[in-house]
Amino acid sequence: MVQLPPEAVGAGQNLMPPPTDKELVRRVRRGDREAMGQLVDRHYAPVLNFVARFVGRTESANDLAQETFVKVIRRLESFDDRADLRTWIFAIAANACRDAMRRAKRRPELTEADGPDLQLIRDFAEDTDDAGKPAAMLDRKLRANQVRRAVASLPDLHREVVVLRFFHDLSLKEIAEVCHCSIGTVGSRLHYAVKRLARELGPELGDAGGIGDEVLGDQTAPAGTRG
């Protein structure tokens, strides 16, 4: 393990304005370890969450996130400063995820989403935030697991765009860059993914106080009303 200077992680906590991504990239290219720490501070959490949701395995997410950042450092010379760093990193992370899934030759493992009951009970016993409202806490965790399961059941291509759009607020154009496809394709994938999620989570939506059955119960848009 490489020994890091203490300032390499969590750096940048002073009164100076935070460096822009462009500045960080320039410094990292020069081998500035403090800048590497800042880069990680800024982008590690989004990447970690993206890979965890895309691959569907929280336990391997850190490995993939770390692999992503190794690739980032190796490819940084080729990064076009005019491009958006976040989108570029997401593209690398997405490639790493695709490779990992291809290697594993399997759908994302649903163990976490499929077998939540034991964990739920453990969480229920340990969670103090909702100590006064155990039913609410249980409900929240059940809903979270239902969402995980629904997202994990999407085809890879659809899951990828859903995660980028709804969890990371990427625009269709940015998603297209990450996914190496056209904006129209992103829109189409999102459309079908949202339809499917709405169908699968429809009853939950009603329970959660979201959209009512009068909308989700009717999966077919009214005929002849498209402009």
Next chain:
Amino acid sequence: MKCSETRRLLQEPEAKREAHPRYPELAGHLEACEACRHDQAEVETVSVLLREWPSIEPTVEDRQAAVAAMVAALAIRSRRPRSLAWSARFPAWRPASAATALAICVLLVLLWPSGPGADPVAAVCEALDGVSVWSAHGTITPAIIPIGGRPTNRIEVQFVRPDTMRASMDGDLVQMLQQGDTRTWYVKPMRLAVIEKTEAVDFVKLFSVNEWLTNQAVLATPARVVGEEWFLPQRVKTIEVRIADTHPDLARRVGLNTIILHANVDSMLPVHAHAEGFAQLRDEIRALLTQAGVPLDPVRSQPSARNTASDYLTLHLHFGYGGAADPAGLKLDLPEGTTVLDQRG
């Protein structure tokens, strides 16, 4: 405002949506269109519900590990050993390399299709000139050269066009493969293969890899192993090779001094290259396609803003499934101005 535009706008994150020039028209359309209101309700509700999936907060140790891995990766790149011969590094490949080279030559002679000229590379070069229509990126997936395994010589060059395009199958269809949503056609006489994906159309063509494979002396030896890493359970070597001084013409034409192979020792050697000159390369492919009777959409597409605004090319050198292979047998011919990236993408 059309429903399709409305739907697209609804799919954008709120901030982007509100910044859109046609955003003011959205409310009016939604008021009048029940179908779009339905879509809006679905998007918004799914958005709300997905927030139930809590985020993971990385620990300090996670971040430290990431930085450490980055520092290590940099250190590996800067710690390049002077010289390491392939034969010294991979003694098991030594006795088989000659046989492999011979096998490759035989395969190429047998399998290379007869094109308009005796030399396919020359044909490619003659076919160039002109048009720059292809956008941003492409991949090459050449050469599977196993030793002790079944020799295969599938070599592909893929160019991705993000806009829509149709290629007719007027040529002599040799083979079609379908895998998932990707269909690959192999078309005579130029051994062109067109890959159509749902989101893009790729063009696949054997081109100067021929020269690369047949000319055993193109790459200088010894190659250098400049790094080795473990991405458990895989072992990955970073290998640097150079075009031999005996091929100044090629070196000048290719403009490629150094090739970095990022080698998954188990099965694959991806080579990642980048060049402004790939627009030219695409012109070659385009000309070949035209010659082969594949009508092309004349629409010009814009350079991609992804990664770099210029073109890039990725070579995946698939190696000996289940058996050792001889990377010294690899010969690479890339256009002028090429530089090499060390990673996929």
